[in-house]
Amino acid sequence: MGAMEFRYEVEGGNFSKAGHASSAVKKILKQLNVDARIIKRVVVALYEGEVNVVAHAHKGHILVNINEDEIGISIIDQGPGIPDIDLAMQEGFSTASAAVREMGFGAGMGLPNMKKNTDNFEIESQVGVGTTVRMTTRLS
Amino acid sequence: MKVREIAEKLELTVYSGHSGLDNEVIGGYVSDLLSDVMGNADEGQAWxxxxxxxxxxAVASLKDLAAVILVKGLKPDEATMMHSNEENLPILGTDAETFETAGALFKLLHP
Known part of the structure; x- marks a missing residue:
């Protein structure tokens, strides 16, 4: 199989569409007969990433690259950025609004869940500009 | 045990996703934090x-859960029910509290 690339747009604040990209990627990986356990890990990480953009950023997009060996996902947003990445990576730390928390998000589990469910996880951020998360998961 | 049987025995209201009533329930998960469910729930559980x-x-379908059970008489909105129908993933409901609902489901699955 050759390399495949997909792009998904994410709207800041629009919770009704959160999960669109995750659902699409899940279908693609299923069609490619990827191991169900690996699909689950990818989907958890991507969904958390989508929700982060919706909850915190103005807008963003997701680039997904799939080749025979691995799936690479980049989540790129224009938003407030993260001043202290180490702090943001701590389980339980969150800057989500009260309204977002009421929905059951913003428990400070998103970024740690993403790291836990990927083989390689990198995050870069510039305050006032935005955040980029790159994660890779081996497919076998 | 099938969702249908659980709905009957626990006298749950079936709001939507009727086509998924034959989904097999192998366990339950109780949480109001979506990230917790995303990270820790397992396929085939009733949430x-x-x-x-x-x-x-979105969470229930991404995790391949068997059904969602709403407590305290809470009802799903129209968009949620539409999504449930599309995914063949039933949303059930009860007037009971979480503790009672989880206890009853546990007893049913582990007699």
Whole structure:
């Protein structure tokens, strides 16, 4: 199989569409007969990433690259950025609004869940500009 | 045990996703934090929660859960029910509290 690339747009604040990209990627990986356990890990990480953009950023997009060996996902947003990445990576730390928390998000589990469910996880951020998360998961 | 049987025995209201009533339930998960469910729930579980907005269906379908059970008389909104129908993933409901609902489901699955 050759390399495949997909792009998904994410709207800041629009919770009704959160999960669109995750659902699409899940279908693609299923069609490619990827191991169900690996699909689950990818989907958890991507969904958390989508929700982060919706909850915190103005807008963003997701680039997904799939080749025979691995799936690479980049989540790129224009938003407030993260001043202290180490702090943001701590389980339980969150800057989500009260309204977002009421929905059951913003428990400070998103970024740690993403790291836990990927083989390689990198995050870069510039305050006032935005955040980029790159994660890779081996497919076998 | 099938969702249908659980709905009958626990006298749950079936709001939507009727086509998924034959889904097999192998366990339960109780949480109102969506990230917790995303991170820790397992395929085939019935999810007991008080969250009733559309995102519960994204989480439930991404995790291949068997059904969602809303407690305290909470009802899903129209968009949530539509998503439930599309995914063949039933949303059930009860007037009971989370503790009672989880206890009853546990007893049913582990007699």
């Amino acid at each position: 007991i929660t008080l969250q009733n907005h559309k995102n519960i269906m």
